[in-house]
Amino acid sequence: MRFLAQCFGAVFELIHLRFQHPQAKRGFSAAGQLVCAVRPTHSPTYVSSRKAATRSPPEQASFHTGHLNYHHCRRHPYHLCHQEAGLHDVQVTPCRCPLFSCQWEGHLEVVVPHLSQTHRVDILQGAEIVFLATDMHLPAPADWTMVHSCLGHHFLLVLRKQERHEGHPQFFATMLLIGTPTQADCFTYRLELSRNHRRLAWEATPRSVLEGVDAVITDGDCLVLNPSLAQLFSDNGRLAIAIAVAAAKVPPAEVAV
Amino acid sequence: MRFLAQCFGAVFELIHLRFQHPQAKRGFSAAGQLVCAVRPTHSPTYVSSRKAATRSPPEQASFHTGHLNYHHCRRHPYHLCHQEAGLHDVQVTPCRCPLFSCQWEGHLEVVVPHLSQTHRVDILQGAEIVFLATDMHLPAPADWTMVHSCLGHHFLLVLRKQERHEGHPQFFATMLLIGTPTQADCFTYRLELSRNHRRLAWEATPRSVLEGVDAVITDGDCLVLNPSLAQLFSDNGRLAIAIAVAAAKVPPAEVAV
Incomplete structure (x- = not known):
């Protein structure tokens, strides 16, 4: 439904x-x-989610009764890079919730149902999709999130509005594979903003959800927008980000750097 | 020489x-x-340049005895968009020096010799070139500048390191047409950073040098890099920016917005 x-x-x-x-x-x-139109989630919501998470039984024990959207996940078992990396214990790899302020901890395999159930994160399938973040004017901190399901894996798209320096909010957009770093190296992703005869494109290897969004932002390994740049690409407080994921032609580990 | x-x-x-x-x-x-390897220019240099400029006779009266590099400019008279826009007085359009803290004022036609003579800005010809900014670690404020000569026009590439918020330097890269806004609308430019399996590309219509770099930065109409992002694309304090300029397929004024 x-x-x-x-x-x-x-x-x-x-x-x-x-x-x-x-x-x-x-x-x-x-x-x-x-x-996919995505509304922001603020810290108060995260606080209540955290309380709910601590009160409920561990998610890894309950994901079989998960949200309807979870069937997207079950259709695509980890088999591609899974086999290449020889990782048979991905399901039980410990993982924290990648979202802002959420203290949830579970196993890698149940991150998707946690995001879907606790944070109401939408899951969208397709090679190329558009992530439409609404209410961009709302104050920091805020997260816009969506799970992109393709190539047999789930990728978490996070757009975060954060004041890394007090009074100066910035937007950070990145894509994390809900999988291990070895699996993440098998893909590339592209985020593209286009409006008013301007285009800004970011291409990178996704980071693993195990590394966390904070580490990605600290490393600068994401698309960064200051408010005026975000304003330039926004229309009436809504920012459209075109997303594409592809298999990496040559896994980074095999390239001389 | x-x-x-x-x-x-x-x-x-x-x-x-x-x-x-x-x-x-x-x-x-x-x-x-x-x-083109480009070293940064700091505010003290600009101050001395300003003193020199105020002591010397007005540049618009002396450009015929200009720097050797100026012959690049004379080879390419403004004829393309010049005719389209019906602007016959571009030569005498008043214009300020687009660089940080320089108080020079002259005519649009003599901006290139001013940049070349007073600021020692290099001029490079070619459809696609690489702007290699060195010493990225030096403190703000600093400008890295180069003139890109192609399609019968001169484009000023400015990479500026500036603390728009105290203690938090950022890098702003943009390309300005040394011409009028109407002429600028006839082109598009692309700046691309690529390193470590990451790629960041910015495409836009150049702004006119008459608008000034500050206005472009304030509007967010440029490629913006925070220090960690700049670090990600730098190699040993050097940042390579691939530059391409092309004629706009459809001038923006003719497109419904």
């Missing part, structure tokens, strides 16, 4: 975008991309 | 880069791009 609502929402957003963003029409219509 | 030295420098840098940046080899060798 939620998946159907999500599809309707995506179609509605697509129609809306074609009227609201005439300059983006070609990009959206030609590619036939799915659009 | 200076041009020959510059060419030798570019070839040397290219050879150096092919050994220092094995991961960038394909990009540099396949495209056969010229590399």
